[in-house]
Amino acid sequence: EDQxxxxxxxxxxxxxxxxxxNCSYTVSGLRGLFWYxxxxxxxxxxxxxxxxxxxxxxKERLKATLTKKESFLHITAPxxxxxxxxxxxxxxxxxxxxxxxxxxxxxxxxx
Amino acid sequence: xxxxxxxxxHLITATGQRVTLRCSPRSGDLSVYWYQQSLDQGLQFLxxxxxxxxxxxxxxxxxxxxxxxxxxxxxxxxSSLELxxxxxxxxxxxxxxxxxxxxxxxxxxxxxxx
Numbered sequence: 001e002d003q004x005x006x007x008x009x010x011x012x013x014x015x016x017x018x019x020x021x022n023c024s025y026t027v028s029g030l031r032g033l034f035w036y037x038x039x040x041x042x043x044x045x046x047x048x049x050x051x052x053x054x055x056x057x058x059k060e061r062l063k064a065t066l067t068k069k070e071s072f073l074h075i076t077a078p079x080x081x082x083x084x085x086x087x088x089x090x091x092x093x094x095x096x097x098x099x100x101x102x103x104x105x106x107x108x109x110x111x
Numbered sequence: 112x113x114x115x116x117x118x119x120x121h122l123i124t125a126t127g128q129r130v131t132l133r134c135s136p137r138s139g140d141l142s143v144y145w146y147q148q149s150l151d152q153g154l155q156f157l158x159x160x161x162x163x164x165x166x167x168x169x170x171x172x173x174x175x176x177x178x179x180x181x182x183x184x185x186x187x188x189x190s191s192l193e194l195x196x197x198x199x200x201x202x203x204x205x206x207x208x209x210x211x212x213x214x215x216x217x218x219x220x221x222x223x224x225x
């Protein structure tokens with residue numbers, strides 16, 4: 001069965017303590033993997049799109065990487081304002097252009 | 112600000128009632144997507160419209176329907192509401208309808224059914 005999972009479910013970091021979030025997928029014909037950030041009660045905010053294994057994208061303290069089975073979102077020296085839920089979504093050939101979202105990782109960065 | 116607007120922001124109604132949620136896509140975007148987000152289900156795709164035509168259906172109940180108008184705004188109609196329909200409803204838009212299109216999300220409508 002095709003699915004998208006994320007780990008950990010929740011993560012608490014001290015300010016400046018780097019870590020990584022994982023998004024694993026089992027789909028056929030990956031077309032794209034998308035990372036979003038969502039603040040409580042708000043709409044998801046687009047961060048990155050990755051299309052092929054080996055690809056990397058960076059933005060400020062965030063870096064996303066992609067392999068054939070998973071993607072990592074690396075957070076370097078996080079700040080309290082990085083606290084949010086991070087969602088990954090997969091677009092695959094058997095879903096057409098539709099997104100399948102993972103359950104998210106709830107990140108808390110403590111000052 | 113993604114450029115996608117949704118109204119209303121909050122909606123409180125009773126079981127059995129009908130409501131309409133409205134979405135205006137980003138300027139230039141032809142595709143509109145509707146999602147439901149509840150605490151136990153995460154983000155679930157409901158339906159997509161492209162340039163006025165239904166393009167794809169996800170886990171949308173028969174009590175729910177949507178349409179996209181000539182000016183490209185979209186409405187999601189929810190009828191015979193049940194307590195379990197309480198959720199955040201998001202609209203997203205993208206330029207085209209093909210794969211690899213980034214979807215930009217609106218701020219959502221929070222629906223509470225009492």
